[in-house]
Amino acid sequence: MDEVEARIVERVEAERKASHALVEDQLRTYAERLAALDFEERFSGIRQAAPACIGEFKAEVAKGLNDLHGRRRDLREAENEHDAFRRKHRLERTAQVKGGAWHAMKWALLAFLLLIEAVLNGSFLSVGNEQGLLGGVTEALSFAFLNIGAAFMLARLAGQLSHRSILRKVVGLASGVAYVALAVALNLALAHYREIKTTVDSGAGRLVMDRLRSDPAGLADFNSWVFFGIGILFSVIAFADSLSMTDPYPGFAGVQKRLTEKREEYSGMASELIDGLSDIRDRYQDEMKELNRDLSVRRGEHDVVLTNRSRMVQLFDQHQTQLERAGNTLLGIYREANVRARQTKAPKRFAVPYKMERVSVFANTSAEWDPSELRQRISETQELLTTEVVAIHAEFENAVRQYRSLDDLVPDERQIDGAQPA
Structure with a gap:
């Protein structure tokens, strides 16, 4: 190429x-x-x-x-405890266990009763009080706390009345009687205290005790009876509220609650x-x-x-x-x-x-x-x-x-x- x-x-x-x-x-x-x-x-x-x-x-x-x-x-043990409790106390029903919302409502009712009684009683006790309404409310708050608190505590003890044990029934009955006596005596004393405060400046407490011994029902003012009725009403509501917080049979709600917790x-x-x-x-x-x-x-x-x-x-x-x-x-x-x-x-x-x-x-x-x-x-x-x-x-x-x-x-x-x- x-x-x-x-x-x-x-x-x-x-x-x-x-x-x-x-x-x-x-x-x-x-x-x-x-x-x-x-x-x-x-x-x-x-x-x-x-x-x-x-x-x-x-x-x-x-x-x-x-x-x-x-x-x-753990659940089986709780079931055994529950069954044994029912057999021992011959209970044919389930326990009435209240939820958290129920208890919150009950405690809220007690607080409401305490507040309302303090305010209402304060308006009565402010008459003749040197500090006026504030002083009356302060005294009324002390009385209301004692009235509502005693009803709550004695109601817990009175629940023992539904127990099958004779001793516990006696405790429950005594607590119920004590509640009635204390509620009447406390609210009568409060009514007498209101009347006496309007006429004397000092020594009202001693005069109240003398009246309760000599003439406990000798309230001269109609408002004093209203005062007494309000105190009794609030005390009864607090007593019933405390009783309805849990199952009427003592200890049953606790056993049922433990069983429910284990099941959950x-x-x-x-x-x-x-x-x-x-x-x-x-x-x-x-x-x-x-x-x-x-x-x-x-x-x-x-x-x-x-x-x-x-x-x-x-x-x-x-x-x-x-x-x-x-x-x-x-x-x-x-x-x-x-x-x-x-x-x-x-x-x-x-x-x-x-x-x-x-x-x-x-x-x-x-x-x-x-x-x-x-x-x-x-x-x-x-x-x-x-x-x-x-x-x-x-x-x-x-x-x-x-x-x-x-x-x-x-x-x-x-x-x-x-x-x-x-």
Whole structure:
């Protein structure tokens, strides 16, 4: 070939070399992407992780059973105490246990009675008091506190009247009698004190005691009787309010309250454990689904890499054909011009087409997965994940049954001894 022909061939082959280098770079990139998929490590991790999830779930169930077992024992003891109390005192009913709102309302009523009695009595006692209404309210507050407080305390003791013990009945009866006597005496004394305060400046207390001994009912002023009636009314309301705060049978409400607390603790822990297992189940289920989805994504990327690599090799072969054609076209243009310009016969090589030396490109697939085998392994692994999800659901249902049937695991001691439960 002459200089021009050599330059044409050199340019075409240089383009082929550059394209070949680019293809080799792309093949290395595709090989790195395939290696990064690392299916074998993924399969191994899933085979280890799936049973580990079941094992961890079972461990949580066992731990929950141990904790719940202790609470169930505590509940059984509270039930035994409750049953024994009812048998001992021959009670055929449940205890009347009031809630926090009920007690708050009762205490609020006592505080309201104390305040109203202090204000009303203060308006009466302010008559003849050197400090006026303020002094009367101060004295009235002391009387009201004593009136309401005594009614409250004696009502608690009078509740012993409903007890089956004779001694406690006597205490309750004595407390009731003491309340009646104290309420009448205290409010009569307060009424006499109001009348005397309007006429004397000092020594009112001694005169009140003299009146109570000589003529306790000798109230001359109608307002004094009103004063007395208000005090008795408020005292009776406070007495009844104190009695209705709890169950009428002494001690029964406390036993029932302890039983209710143990039941709430037991049911609360059971619900908390079940909710915790539900969260673990959902978390494992999401992890299994994510692993399943990841395998599908990796398989899709694997297929895309193989398809694109095969397409690139075909395009390179086509590119070499195109380069050879382009080289022959350029040589043909030059040779036609050369023939027209020369005076001698054209060289024989002008009739011989250019044959470019082809470069074969092969991808190293020795370390790669066979596509059909890979699909089979992925399908088997995904079936394993699906099986593990079903197994976790089954373990969850089994755990719930164990928690719900814990009463059978902690039977009543009377049943163990062969006796019939109450």
